[in-house]
Amino acid sequence: MRRIVVAALLWMGLATPAFAAPLKIGYSAWPGWFPWKVAEAKGLFKKNGVEVQMVWFEGYADSITALVAGKLDANCQTLNDTIAPAAAGAKLKVVLTNDNSAGNDQIIVKKEIASIKDLKGKKLGAELGTVDHYLLLLGLQKEGLTQKDIQFTPIETGAAAAAFAAGRLDGVGVFAPFTTKALSTGKGKVLFSSKEFPGAISDHLVLREEVVKARPGEIEKIVKTWFDTLDYIKKNPEESLQIMAKQAGTSVAEYKSYDSGTRIFNLEQNLVTFAPETKDPINLRYQSKIIADFLVKSGLAKTKPDTAVLFEDKFVRALKP
Structure with a gap:
């Protein structure tokens, strides 16, 4: 029973x-x-x-x-x-x-890149199919661009931050705390972030x-x-x-x-x-x-x-x- x-x-x-x-x-x-x-x-x-x-x-x-x-x-x-x-x-x-996310997902680029349109032809990396790859594509779409307009490198987030800091990429999609590593050399800046895409x-x-x-x-x-x-x-x-x-x-x-x-x-x-x-x-x-x-x-x-x-x-x- x-x-x-x-x-x-x-x-x-x-x-x-x-x-x-x-x-x-x-x-x-x-x-x-x-x-x-x-x-x-x-x-x-x-x-x-x-x-x-x-x-x-x-x-x-x-x-x-x-x-x-x-x-x-x-x-x-x-x-x-x-x-x-x-x-x-x-x-x-x-x-x-x-x-x-209200800004802690970021697309970080070299300081000489002034706008999203300037990403055309540049080498950018993000973890394939995940959150900051998505953010990157959202930003590109906003300016009428697609992934075909850039040189995209699929790379794990921590490795992406390190590659950008080492100067091997023109830009990178990363999230906190990896943003700290990507910006550690002082040679990069935040081009746009999840703050521009509320709820996304x-x-x-x-x-x-x-x-x-x-x-x-x-x-x-x-x-x-x-x-x-x-x-x-x-x-x-x-x-x-x-x-x-x-x-x-x-x-x-x-x-x-x-x-x-x-x-x-x-x-x-x-x-x-x-x-x-x-x-x-x-x-x-x-x-x-x-x-x-x-x-x-x-x-x-x-x-x-x-x-x-x-x-x-x-x-x-x-x-x-």
């Missing part, structure tokens, strides 16, 4: 088997995801009764590949980097909005669909931990900054410089992002259609997925007061 009751509770997501493995969450270098390190360091997952293994990736694209391959239960990634694999058949669910780059906790179906109770606790972590950071700013800067490999002062370029989202803002479609730039249903169209048009995706099925808002709604 007890087994039948437990099975029923598990089916409803109200109980978790004692033998369940920790949920593996991938994350990489981005200011909007470093708060997860605070959650891990201060035991906030365990405080909420959920076992989590945070898995660090030096290369952002590797974390996306690991999620799609089933080596992770969840990953921290952008909306456009979720739509692209979904277009290829991956079954994924966005359950949380960590932030919107949003960052999320994304899970494999099968995990969402199998372990909803744990996922709700993880989502709650995100908001508990933001509260902890607000109450303990100096300690939290030390933890996040260490994970980022930067000084606290450098880390503070990223604040204005990343708009961290609280519960109320999450509810807005998951709301029925409006033309608000942070609305995910609206923005996802724009991204899907762009990815197909630019050749980054072969087919346009049904983006409506990507969003699972029940976990943030469950936390609404």
Whole structure:
């Protein structure tokens, strides 16, 4: 009888088997995801009764590949980097909005390059098919250019920043904290950034669909931990900054410089992002259609997925007061 009751509770997501493995969450270098390190360091997952293994990736694209391959239960990634694999058949669910990029994704170029139109014929690098490749293409499109008008080099983000600093590229698409490396020689400048494209780059906790179906109770606790972590950071700013800067490999002062370029989202803002479609730039249903169209048009995706099925808002709604 007890087994039948437990099975029923598990089916409803109200109980978790004692033998369940920790949920593996991938994350990489981005200011909007470093708060997860605070959650891990201060035991906030365990405080909420959920076992989590945070898995660090030096290369952002590797974390996306690991999620799609089933080596992770969840990953921290952008909306456009979720739509692209979904277009290829991956079954994924966005359950949380960590932030919107508001300047920390940057196209950095040599100082003599005065405008986007001046990029024609220049050597530019970015991580193929990911967030700053997308940003680069958005900027080019704005001025009537395409990737065919530049010499594009696909290169991992950290390596891209180093290549630009070494003078091997005319420009590069990178995100914080790699922006610091790219600008370290004083020979570069920011030509444009995600600040010019509000809502275009949003960052999320994304899970494999099968995990969402199998372990909803744990996922709700993880989502709650995100908001508990933001509260902890607000109450303990100096300690939290030390933890996040260490994970980022930067000084606290450098880390503070990223604040204005990343708009961290609280519960109320999450509810807005998951709301029925409006033309608000942070609305995910609206923005996802724009991204899907762009990815197909630019050749980054072969087919346009049904983006409506990507969003699972029940976990943030469950936390609404």
